[in-house]
Amino acid sequence: MQPYERHLITHAHHPIAAPLHPHSVLELLERALGDDDAAELRVLDVGCGEAAWLLEALDHFPGLRAVGIDINAAGLARAAEEARARGVADRLELHELSAADYHAPEPFDVVLCVGSTHALGGLLPTLDALRAYLAPGGRVLIGDGFWEREPTPAVLEALGEGPDAYADLATTVDRITGAGWAPVYGHTSTLDEWDDYEWSWTGSLTAWALDHPDHPKAGEAAETAAAHRDAWLHGYRGTFGFVSLVLRSTR
Known part of the structure; x- marks a missing residue:
């Protein structure tokens, strides 16, 4: 029986786990x-x-050496x-552990955290944590949500968040600065x-369920794909935004 790893399936056609086109990813990098x-x-x-x-x-920077940390062994x-x-592979280290448990032997020129700030308690706590890994003059590339417009109760219910979970874009940047x-x-x-991003997420999971009808998780x-699609189309589409920022420390 083929194992069921939802994250691997939902991102099969959109490897970047954020609403970004490939050219946007490359530009940010x-x-x-x-x-x-x-x-x-x-x-x-x-x-x-x-x-x-x-x-x-x-792929694009042959002199680069990279380290990735995550708690998902399958990923x-x-x-x-x-x-x-x-x-x-000779330029990539991967560690299965939480950010709190990782101790870097030396600082990094660039530290990324895109779409994972929840793991460190939110946007500002994440930036505080990332600062400890950063070499002087280095850069942070961070991606997080914000409200494109004031969320309705339906949007908050769809996301499972309160109205204070995010701010508008200007306030988000003000908090960062x-x-x-x-x-x-x-x-x-x-x-x-x-x-x-959302069509890829829901579509990949729907296709997997249709292609594996006998799987116990089909x-x-x-149901997960349909619920996610409904939450997006009937809820947060056009209200929940995403911003990716390249930052330098002023302290």
Whole structure:
């Protein structure tokens, strides 16, 4: 029986676990890493999942060395397999542990945490935690949600969040700058990027359920995909936004 790993299925056609097109991902990496593709940089991804960001960076920056940490063993195994297939495994370290348990032997030039701030208590606590890993003059690439418009009760119910879980974009950036960070680049995900992400997420899981009707998790997968699709289309589409920022410390 084929194992059921929902995260691996939902991101089968959209490896970046965030509403970003490939060209947006590359632009963010280039802004964070610089324009010298031969530079010997050290990069850390906190909550790396299947290490899609790191694999993209390793493909484009031959001097780069990367470390990814995550608690999902299946995602890390997929990342290691993909790294071997791309010929970059010798430049990638993967650790199955929480961010709180990782102790870096030396600081990193760039630290990433995109779509995983919940694991460290939210946006500002995450930035506080990432600062400890960062070399002087280094950059953080962080991605998190914000309210495009004031959420309705239906949106909050769909997301399982309270109205204070996020702020609008301007307030979000104000909080970041107030915490001692300066944005040097940013990208606000478009509705097209959101739609591509959500159709990929729900579509991949729906297709898996249809292709594996005898699997004990097939019914659960189909129901999860339908519920997620309804929450998106009837709830947070156009209200819940996502911003990715390249930051430098001002402290």
